[in-house]
Each structure stands twice: as C-alpha cells, then as structure tokens.
Amino acid sequence: xxxxxxxxxxxxxxxxxxxxxxxxxxxxxxxxxxxxxxxxxxxxxxxxxxxxxxxxxxxxxxxxxxxxxxxxxxxxxxxxxxxxxxxxxxxxxxxxxxxxxxxxxxxxxxxxxxxx
Numbered sequence: 001x002x003x004x005x006x007x008x009x010x011x012x013x014x015x016x017x018x019x020x021x022x023x024x025x026x027x028x029x030x031x032x033x034x035x036x037x038x039x040x041x042x043x044x045x046x047x048x049x050x051x052x053x054x055x056x057x058x059x060x061x062x063x064x065x066x067x068x069x070x071x072x073x074x075x076x077x078x079x080x081x082x083x084x085x086x087x088x089x090x091x092x093x094x095x096x097x098x099x100x101x102x103x104x105x106x107x108x109x110x111x112x113x114x115x116x
Contacts, residue, residue, distance in 0.1 A: 007065035014058035
C-alpha cells in the first residue's frame with residue numbers, strides 16, 4: 001500500500017472516531033444530571049471530547065497525503081454513519097428525507113470515485 005491509501009484509511013478511522021464521539025455526546029444529552037457541572041463533567045462527555053481530539057490529530061496526519069479534493073467527499077460519509085449509529089444505538093428512525101439524503105450522499109461519493 002502506498003502513503004495515499006494508508007492516509008485514506010487513517011482518515012476513515014478518524015471519521016468513525018468522530019461519529020462515535022457524536023453518539024456518546026447524544027447519549028449524554030439524553031440523560032438528566034443532578035447538577036449542571038455533571039452535565040459537562042461525566043465519563044461520556046470527557047471520553048467524547050478526547051475522541052474528538054484524537055480524530056483531529058488523525059485527520060491532520062491523513063491530510064498530508066489525502067488529496068484535498070477527496071477530503072470533503074470522504075467526510076460526507078460521516079452523515080451516513082451518524083444516521084446508522086443513531087438507528088442502532090439510539091433507536092432513532094429513518095424517515096423519507098433521511099433516506100433520500102443518504103442516497104444523494106452515496107451517489108455523490110460514487111460519482112466522485114468514478115472520476116478518479
């Protein structure tokens with residue numbers, strides 16, 4: 001594997017980490033806490049922000065080799081991953097607009113990859 005392929009894999013892992021941290025924040029937001037300080041200083045929130053930091057570092061490392069034209073296309077996959085994990089973890093439902101939006105994103109990613 002060349003550097004660009006490895007960097008794309010690192011970038012995708014970074015996106016996955018970011019999505020998981022978003023789900024953790026949503027789980028935390030759905031709970032009630034005894035004090036306002038506990039809303040922000042609890043294991044879910046602390047872990048989520050640590051994961052955001054890790055995701056940022058991985059993204060910076062990956063963007064040394066990932067073409068900048070590909071980064072937004074790959075990043076758009078996070079919307080699909082958030083919806084899927086929201087369905088699996090948070091029991092959120094898909095509606096027609098969400099499904100249509102995910103289809104448009106997937107079509108856009110496919111079209112972008114055809115020109116590569």
